[in-house]
Amino acid sequence: MTKPNYISTTNACKLCTPLGAAMAFRGVEGAIPFLHGSQGCATYMRRYVISHFREPVDIASSSLGEKQAVYGGGPNLKKGMLNVMKKYEPKLIGVATTCLTETIGDDVPRIIKEFHDEFGDLPLPEIVEVSTPSYNGTHTDGWHGAVRSLVGQLCTQERPKNDSINILPNMVSCEDIRHLKDICEDFGVAATILPDISETLDAPTLEDYVRIPTGGTTLSAIRSMSGASATIEFGRCLPQETGATVLEKQFGVPAKRIGLPIGLRESDRFFGMLEEISGKTMPLRYGLERGRLVDAYVDGHKYVFGKRAIVYGEEDLVAGICAFLAEIGVNVVLAGTGSRNKGLAKAISEVSSGLTKEMPIVREAVDFHDIAEEGATLNPDLLIGHSKGYQYANAWKIPLIRVGFPIHDRFGGQRMLHLGYKGALNLFDGIVNAMIAKKQSDSQIGYGYL
Amino acid sequence: MSTAILDERKSQIHRIGEGEIDIACNRESLAGAVSQRACVFCGSRVVLYPIADALHLVHGPIGCAVYTWDIRGALSSGPELHRLSFSTDLQEMDVIFGGERKLEAALDELIDRHKPKAAFVYSTCIVGLIGDDIEAVCRKMTAFKGIPVLPVMSEGFKGNKREGYLAACNAMFKLIGTGDTSDIGPVSINILGDFNLAGEIWIIREYFERMGVEVVANITGDGRVDDIRRCHGASLNLVQCSGATLALAKMMQEKYGTPFLRVSYLGIEDMADSLYQVADFFQDKSPGIMERTQDLVRSELESLMPELARYRKDLEDKRVAMYVGGSFKAFSLLKAFRHLGMKVVMVGSQTGTKEDYAELAQIADPGTIIVDDATPLELSQFIKEKDVDLFVGGVKERPIAYKLGVGFCDHNHERKEALEGFVGMLNFAREVHSSVMSPVWKFVPRRAHHASAVTDAPKGDHHD
Numbered sequence: 001m002t003k004p005n006y007i008s009t010t011n012a013c014k015l016c017t018p019l020g021a022a023m024a025f026r027g028v029e030g031a032i033p034f035l036h037g038s039q040g041c042a043t044y045m046r047r048y049v050i051s052h053f054r055e056p057v058d059i060a061s062s063s064l065g066e067k068q069a070v071y072g073g074g075p076n077l078k079k080g081m082l083n084v085m086k087k088y089e090p091k092l093i094g095v096a097t098t099c100l101t102e103t104i105g106d107d108v109p110r111i112i113k114e115f116h117d118e119f120g121d122l123p124l125p126e127i128v129e130v131s132t133p134s135y136n137g138t139h140t141d142g143w144h145g146a147v148r149s150l151v152g153q154l155c156t157q158e159r160p161k162n163d164s165i166n167i168l169p170n171m172v173s174c175e176d177i178r179h180l181k182d183i184c185e186d187f188g189v190a191a192t193i194l195p196d197i198s199e200t201l202d203a204p205t206l207e208d209y210v211r212i213p214t215g216g217t218t219l220s221a222i223r224s225m226s227g228a229s230a231t232i233e234f235g236r237c238l239p240q241e242t243g244a245t246v247l248e249k250q251f252g253v254p255a256k257r258i259g260l261p262i263g264l265r266e267s268d269r270f271f272g273m274l275e276e277i278s279g280k281t282m283p284l285r286y287g288l289e290r291g292r293l294v295d296a297y298v299d300g301h302k303y304v305f306g307k308r309a310i311v312y313g314e315e316d317l318v319a320g321i322c323a324f325l326a327e328i329g330v331n332v333v334l335a336g337t338g339s340r341n342k343g344l345a346k347a348i349s350e351v352s353s354g355l356t357k358e359m360p361i362v363r364e365a366v367d368f369h370d371i372a373e374e375g376a377t378l379n380p381d382l383l384i385g386h387s388k389g390y391q392y393a394n395a396w397k398i399p400l401i402r403v404g405f406p407i408h409d410r411f412g413g414q415r416m417l418h419l420g421y422k423g424a425l426n427l428f429d430g431i432v433n434a435m436i437a438k439k440q441s442d443s444q445i446g447y448g449y450l
Numbered sequence: 451m452s453t454a455i456l457d458e459r460k461s462q463i464h465r466i467g468e469g470e471i472d473i474a475c476n477r478e479s480l481a482g483a484v485s486q487r488a489c490v491f492c493g494s495r496v497v498l499y500p501i502a503d504a505l506h507l508v509h510g511p512i513g514c515a516v517y518t519w520d521i522r523g524a525l526s527s528g529p530e531l532h533r534l535s536f537s538t539d540l541q542e543m544d545v546i547f548g549g550e551r552k553l554e555a556a557l558d559e560l561i562d563r564h565k566p567k568a569a570f571v572y573s574t575c576i577v578g579l580i581g582d583d584i585e586a587v588c589r590k591m592t593a594f595k596g597i598p599v600l601p602v603m604s605e606g607f608k609g610n611k612r613e614g615y616l617a618a619c620n621a622m623f624k625l626i627g628t629g630d631t632s633d634i635g636p637v638s639i640n641i642l643g644d645f646n647l648a649g650e651i652w653i654i655r656e657y658f659e660r661m662g663v664e665v666v667a668n669i670t671g672d673g674r675v676d677d678i679r680r681c682h683g684a685s686l687n688l689v690q691c692s693g694a695t696l697a698l699a700k701m702m703q704e705k706y707g708t709p710f711l712r713v714s715y716l717g718i719e720d721m722a723d724s725l726y727q728v729a730d731f732f733q734d735k736s737p738g739i740m741e742r743t744q745d746l747v748r749s750e751l752e753s754l755m756p757e758l759a760r761y762r763k764d765l766e767d768k769r770v771a772m773y774v775g776g777s778f779k780a781f782s783l784l785k786a787f788r789h790l791g792m793k794v795v796m797v798g799s800q801t802g803t804k805e806d807y808a809e810l811a812q813i814a815d816p817g818t819i820i821v822d823d824a825t826p827l828e829l830s831q832f833i834k835e836k837d838v839d840l841f842v843g844g845v846k847e848r849p850i851a852y853k854l855g856v857g858f859c860d861h862n863h864e865r866k867e868a869l870e871g872f873v874g875m876l877n878f879a880r881e882v883h884s885s886v887m888s889p890v891w892k893f894v895p896r897r898a899h900h901a902s903a904v905t906d907a908p909k910g911d912h913h914d
Contacts, residue, residue, distance in 0.1 A: 008556035009512065009539040016513030038575055038607040039479045040489025044517035047846050056849040058826050063479045069579065069607045080482030083456055087483075087827055099511050100575040100607060103545060134511040135540045135576065207895045209830035209853055338512075388519075 011368035013312055013388065014338025016134035019045045020142030020171070021096035022059050025128075027195020028150065029216035030091025032060055032084055036077050036108060037098030039063040051408040053174075053201045056209070060084045060093075064100060073101050074111040081115060085125060088211045091219055094146060095129040102133035126219060128153045138339045140314050143171050144239055147194060150222060151243035158251055159227030164190035165277055166225045166253070168233035168243050170260060170316050171405060174202035174414040179422060186283045187274055192221040192228065194243065202414045226251040230277050232270075234260045236347035237315040237339070259351055260316050263324030263424050264293060266351060270420070289421040296425055297328060300432040305329035307435065310375050312336040312385040315344050315364075317404045317418075321384055322360070323351035324424055330431070332360035333378040340365035368392065382434060387413075399434035403427070454827035456483060462823055464807070467816035473807045475822040476612060484825045486773065486846055487800045489606035491574055492518070493614020496863055497694045498570050498602065498621065500645050501673035502526035505566035507536045509553050509584060510574030514606075515539075522863045523647045526672050531564055540576060550582050557591045557599060567675035568598040570621060578605030598675075600624055611775075612693060612801050619698035622669070622678060626702065629676060631683025637736045638664040638684040639728065640708075642699055643691030644715070644870075645863060646671025653871035654715050657725060661742050663732065669695060682706040686731055688713045688724070693776035693801050715870035716779060716878075717786030718754070722747045750872035758789060761879040766791035768886055771833055772842035773824055775862060777802030780810060783842065783861065790879055795836040798824045826850050834896075839886050855894025857885035 022033035022045055035042045042061035049057045060083075062068075062076040081093055097108055108129045116124065130149040132142045147168055169180060177198035184191040199215025225231070231244040236259040244255035256277075261270035267290075271282050307330045311321050315337045322332050332352075337344055345362040352359070361378075363370065372392050383393045384401045387409045393400035407413030417423040436450050455463065461474040479485035491508075495518045499506055508515035515537035526532065538556045540549050553571065561569060569591070573584050584601045591599040602621045604614050639658065644651050651671045658665055667673070667681035687699045687710035699710035711731065713724035729743040770792050774780050777799035784794045797810060798821035807820055814820070819832050833841060833854050841851035844862030851858040859881050861869065869878045891897050 008507070008560050009515070009537045010560075011519065011535050012512050012516050012537065012539065014512060015516055016511060019513065034482070038489050039485055039487060039610075040492050040606045041513065043485065043488040043846070044492070044513065047521075048517055050845055050849055054849055054852075056826055056853055058484045060482050060484050061479070063481045063483075063485065064607050065478045066608050069575075076481040083458075083480065083482030084484075087454070087456060087825075098575075099540075099545075100579065103576055103579045133542070133545075134513050135545050136542045138512075203853075205853060205855065205894050205896075209827070209834075209850065211827065 009367045012338055013336060013367055013371065015139035017132040017137050017139060017142035018096045018098050018134060019048065020139030021130050021132045021146035023049060024143045024146035024195045025094030026200050027197040027216050028092055029218045030212055031094055031216060032058060032088050032090040032212060034060040034080065034084060034093050034095045035098055036062045036073060036095055036106065037064060037100040041098045048406065052406040053414045055201055055203060069100065069104060072104060073106050077111050078115050090125045090212060092126040092128060095127060096132045096142065096146065099134040102131065126154060140171060140339060144242055147243045148241060148246060150194065151225060152246045154219060154222045155225045155247065157226065159224045162227045164192060164228045166228045166231040166247065167191050167193045168231065169193055170234040171314055172419060173416050174198045175417045176419045176423065179417055179420055183420065186285065187278055187280055189274065189278045192217060192225055194222060226253065228253050230254045230256055232256045232258065232273060234258060235316040236319050236350065237342035237344055259323060260320035261419050262320030263327050265327065266320060266323045267420050267424060286421060293421045293425045296428055300428060301329060303432045303435045306331065307381040308333045308379060310334045310371065310380045310383050312371055312389060313404045315339045315342040319344060319347040319351055321403060322348045324427060326352040326355040328428065331358065333380055334363065334371065334375055335360045336363040336366040336371045338366065399438055401430055401434060454831040456480065459483060462821065464820045466811055466814050466818045466820065471808055471811040473804065473820060473822055475802055475804060475807065478610060479823055486824050488611055490608045490611065490614040490617065491572060491604045491606045493611035494572060494602045494604035494618040496522065497615055497618035497670060499532055500524035500670045501675065502532045503529040503567045503674050504531065505536060505560055505564055505569040506532060507556060507560060507569060508572045508574060509538045509549065509577050510540055511576060512537055512539045514574045522645060523866045524645045524671055525649045531566055536560055545576060545580055548580060548582055549577065550587050553582065553584065553587050554591060561595045561597065566597065568600060568625065570600050570602050572602045572604050575606040598625060610801065615694045616697050619695065619701065622698060623701050625675065625678045627682050629679030631680045634666055634683035635664050636685055637662060637732045638666050639686045639688055640667045640669055640681045640684045641665060642669045642687055642689045643695035644668065644671045647863060648866050648868040650868045650870035650874065653868060653873060657746060657871065660746050661725065661729060661739055662736055663728060682708060684708065686711065688728065690714060691776050692778045714778065714782040716782035718789055718872065718875055719785050720782040721871060754872050754876055757876055758879055761883045762791045764883060764887055768792045768839040769836055770794045770840045770842060771796035771836060771838045773798035773829060773847050774843065775800050777806035777810060781813065784813060786875060786878060790882060794818060795838060796832045830854060840882060855891050855897040857888065857891065859885050
């Protein structure tokens with residue numbers, strides 16, 4: 001069910017489209033995100049992303065004023081790109097539009113073409129643009145749009161077929177990406193992960209302030225994606241056209257879509273797919289990780305069975321968490337996302353099949369007011385989602401298990417592991433311990449052994 | 451590699467001692483420069499948001515409301531409506547056909563649900579473009595709902611943050627003069643430009659109570675609509691954050707004859723001086739007020755000074771850079787750092803005026819860098835050049851300092867420590883101390899290997 005159009009929003013469970021694009025651009029080597037709009041958008045988004053990652057996040061802006069809003073923002077976009085080139089020497093400028101420039105009708109592809117014509121004598125960086133009006137979709141649309149634009153605009157030539165695979169990982173944490181890289185390396189599979197925010201949004205301290213942090217998917221790797229043996233993209237709620245489908249259509253690279261590998265079964269699917277594509281067997285260490293996960297599931301099942309959870313956030317993360325909860329016997333009573341028309345209910349039903357007796361209530365296009373209104377009648381034992389649910393968990397006196405983005409009332413959100421057997425174990429430990437802590441603090445005795 | 455400063459930004463940077471200060475300011479941020487500054491909407495939102503029993507509805511797409519959801523630590527002693535994030539969440543069809551009906555419906559629904567004392571409706575970029583007549587909608591809803599529904603004309607692209615402050619003052623000014631003032635005494639003030647971060651306004655109100663001064667309205671921290679409606683009955687306005695509320699004080703002076711004083715509650719001298727100014731103002735109407743104020747200041751300082759001295763021993767001669775929102779705060783901070791024996795070597799502000807910067811130049815040491823509007827690359831260059839031990843700023847500045855291995859204190863609107871008043875000075879010293887003296891800086895590459903051959907003298911372009 002989606003709400004009728006005229007109802008107000010209170011405490012939104014989503015972010016705006018250009019933010020997702022800016023975050024995705026940050027995962028390309030030498031890239032600087034550039035928002036074509038008024039200054040506030042870039043500054044607000046920087047602040048927001050910084051509070052989660054605790055890293056410098058330089059996002060440029062064309063800083064449009066009233067005059068440009070009337071006469072068009074082209075000159076400011078060009079001037080801004082020249083200034084960014086001077087100061088950052090980027091390999092790529094990722095231009096995302098905002099509601100302002102979409103509405104005044106700036107033709108960004110044309111402005112960029114003019115820019116190439118006018119300044120072709122300079123060593124120009126790659127410029128990739130994506131249309132991200134913030135009145136259309138959420139930050140996940142911006143993310144997927146930017147990935148699609150990166151592939152579509154950079155990967156334009158057929159490359160010799162090779163054994164590498166492409167992975168489009170969706171909005172996951174820096175630690176998740178690092179884990180994916182380890183998995184591929186251990187499998188002996190060359191992989192291009194796009195975007196790769198593992199270093200660029202979780203960088204070490206260095207001698208100097210780095211204009212653009214090292215790491216990120218290289219441009220040459222992106223250009224070579226057309227020669228890969230397959231593209232695996234994570235997400236059961238993805239748009240029809242994605243980076244993977246573009247590669248399939250243009251270059252015949254098979255697109256394989258699987259859910260975020262969260263929990264045992266979805267991770268099995270991912271590892272199975274890696275085995276199938278690479279023709280190699282899963283390395284022993286992952287077999288052991290899987291074994292430890294099942295062992296933990298057994299050891300901890302009584303603490304969690306039958307508990308009632310509300311899950312909210314980005315649609316694919318919600319589906320992934322629901323997959324995992326179904327395995328451990330936690331009943332999801334309400335699953336909500338700020339996105340609309342993403343097929344979340346279908347995704348949850350697929351990942352829970354054979355495990356749960358009852359489907360949760362699934363709500364798209366909801367805000368926290370809706371979640372709280374409905375949630376209050378459902379008697380939940382825990383909330384699972386990003387930091388924005390804190391005040392509701394606090395009011396209901398139940399634990400909030402923090403996953404995804406943004407986590408800005410706790411430390412280390414960027415280093416949180418959700419994916420693979422190891423990620424599932426991490427989530428499981430967190431949930432079991434939250435339940436134990438709750439039992440302990442609710443008990444008059446305060447058992448020392450639980 | 452080129453220097454961190456773009457040519458077009460050079461006139462917004464000045465080093466004290468290098469000729470007359472003639473700094474460019476109040477400009478639009480330079481395209482592509484990665485400014486630390488936000489927009490008009492941001493300016494209005496930060497000023498009005500702490501009015502706790504009003505509904506704050508952002509008319510626009512979702513981002514503007516989400517990014518400003520409860521980000522300040524502006525506390526309320528009662529209602530907490532201000533901590534929720536309300537938006538019309540404009541969609542594509544609204545942009546095409548106009549969002550007025552949706553705005554009306556949202557106001558109708560939210561006012562019924564929350565029964566606020568007033569509603570502020572913030573206009574965002576997109577609303578300015580599609581031409582929704584929010585003033586007409588607000589007039590209609592005021593009549594329909596029987597509470598003031600006030601438009602805040604804060605389209606993001608209309609200028610910088612200062613324009614937003616003005617839009618906020620214009621909106622509030624419509625409330626003033628609509629409440630009963632009959633029971634307000636002659637020794638009465640309004641507190642303007644304090645946002646009650648971490649409960650700071652409660653500290654300040656307590657001082658005034660001890661002096662025998664009645665506080666009519668807090669504008670806007672821990673603010674209430676009914677107080678603002680009758681605040682024209684107060685005898686004096688105290689303006690702290692002048693960027694934000696000086697315009698309102700001037701409007702009140704013109705229309706109601708209310709005089710104002712510019713004050714600051716940060717640091718020892720400015721705090722004491724502000725209280726004495728108020729005592730001075732009411733001397734004729736309130737016998738003994740000067741003595742009460744002296745007692746207050748004396749007793750506060752007696753407990754504070756020995757504690758400060760302990761911190762000062764460690765902090766003597768450490769160097770500080772700061773980048774703050776309004777420049778007026780920088781004066782107080784500069785003096786506060788002197789109390790700790792620390793040297794301020796760089797001062798930047800998002801919204802300073804020529805007068806502010808000239809005044810700053812008077813009190814700052816030679817060689818101090820003054821910067822208007824700033825970018826991460828400039829800030830990182832100044833931190834390195836001046837080899838600072840501490841950076842004072844807001845959330846966006848924090849990772850810049852940390853990456854360079856420099857301690858950081860949040861003295862911006864997101865702080866969760868009360869830094870105002872005499873007790874605030876102690877909290878401030880404690881926080882500065884724990885930032886600067888932490889052993890972690892010994893492990894950060896830049897400072898671990900760093901030779902200490904840095905002087906106060908400007909070095910020009912020597913960037914990496």
